[in-house]
Amino acid sequence: MNDILICLWSANGFDRATQGVIGAGRRLADTTGGQLHAVLIGAEDNTLVEATSLRADHVLVADRPELHEAQPELYLAVLTGICRSLQPRAVLLGSDVYSQELTPRLAHRLEGSSMADGAELTVAEGGALRVRRTAYGGRANAVYELGRQPAVVWLRARGFAPAEPIQDHHGTVTHLDIELPETITARIAERYIEARDGVPLEDAALVVSGGRGLGGPEPFEELRQLAAAIGAEVGASRVACDEGWVPASWQVGQTGKKIAPELYLAIGISGAAQHLLGIADAKVIAVINSDPDAPIFKHAAFGLVEDYRKVLPALTAKLAELATR
Amino acid sequence: MNILVCLKQILDPDIPARDFRIDPERREAVRGSADLVTNIFCENALETALQLKDAHDGMITVLSHGSEEAEDVLRKALAMKADEAALVLDDDAAQADPLQAARVLAAAARKLGSFDVIMVGRESGDWGVGQTGGLLAEELGVPFIALVEHLDVDEGKLRIRRQTDTGTEIFEVTPPVVISITNSENNLPRIPKTRDVMKSYRKPLTTIAVADLSLTPSSDSYFRLVEISVPEKETRCELVEGHNLEQRIDAFAHRVAEIANTTR
């Protein structure tokens, strides 16, 4: 079979990551000459069903009360069942924690192959899926060929272009009748969402980020003020998160958020490969660092070699003055 | 709790970018003078296990699939106060794909005992594919939870906290379970005491030859690396100019504002 299946969570709506997965799936199905199937798990969201059906050939709605909040064990059962009957060539997921967690398990159940953090998909002669991604903490680019079918891949979803609606097209919409396992031994019992004002880091056009060079949690308050002056969000290096200065969800990099802002202003961050991997798609990188030899300067468009403590309040005041309303 | 922590030895991921080269024949990083180290997320896993043991008692076994050099990783873990250590000796371990690695680890785990919690790092600092944990869970037929940062025990059940994109979630789990550990402010690996480092060399270490696990070789590979290259993408950074700091801050602010004002 040449069909492609994409797995979407209804709770996310038609967000940028969802659009990226749909776009990747559409183009891959057009390449293989197969049909694009989209399964939407969770409480049915009409806007998402509609938007998906304009771009996919078949929309499968998996809506049961037990699925309204994510339960990986149940999601895995649903996806395994669908894949067994559809026999897709490839299964694509997004970059959220559930997608990451389900990818190898689903591949194993289907005797396929899996890959993480796909940045580009191509089809080799002979039909095997090829996935481009980074290796060695962003120091190298690698292309893998996934020989076994299906190829199950979670994508760096926001990096994939969305698909336009297909002219005069409306895919079929099917409500699935699903059976769920009666008992599961691992269940999400509590969920905590961190309070965060403003837009998610991944969606921010401007990001100001701090690292070990800030020396503690207090300077992040100054960073927040600087960010507020230009309407930016605040991120951090892993060191700043591991030190407990800011929450783990602020981490930018290989194992943190991968972001693509218009401007990334790095303050007191050295520019380790693993950190740079998270900002590879940033349009402009600007730096404030006291060490002129910090590697991050090699990736920046402009910079200021200075102790941030001598810069921050004055820079914030100047930016507030320059901001157009 | 009986805990198994899987530890992978990798090329030091902190080698400076200017020293990083790919061997085009072998399609992997040139080792050069770089050290071999324990993958950081595996150390976070061991630290998480040690904290669970400190709070609730238990037994920690560490397991590595690697060459003879991987003994260093296990000795260090013993110095951090893991109770037992086992090495699956395999000269081809570095070439193993994640499914082969998962099969080896699953077979070794069965041989070593019965475990309530099996921990792996979220991904390795070299290839970073991050598939082994999920595949290991499936090989063992138990649930899998990714990106865990903390565990607690409550009346025989595990309460497992993991990171999400926007916060955390707590799983209630009846063991056994496989979990992958991510870094957090609470699981920075402890530094072993010199005395414990000395002692670790006198502790027993079980060696299992990979051939003794009687695994049937798989007919096809899980995936194949077909291309690897090092991107050249250094830019020329313009350092803002001015006669004094005030002028340089002013110039920097103008560059920032120019971009900021177009995004509104």
Ligand SMILES: Cc1cc2nc3c(=O)[nH]c(=O)nc-3n(C[C@H](O)[C@H](O)[C@H](O)COP(=O)(O)OP(=O)(O)OC[C@H]3O[C@@H](n4cnc5c(N)ncnc54)[C@H](O)[C@@H]3O)c2cc1C
């Ligand atoms: C497998 C793996 C995954 C990883 N994933 C990530 C990831 O996702 N994200 C991430 O960030 N890291 C990640 N890392 C860690 C990464 O390798 C670096 O250790 C980390 O990014 C360094 O953080 P930093 O730049 O804040 O600290 P440092 O490297 O210590 O740099 C601090 C910088 O601050 C500057 N500085 C000091 N004082 C001042 C001052 N007063 N004013 C101005 N500048 C000052 C210094 O000159 C220096 O350049 C990962 C590592 C591994 C092995």
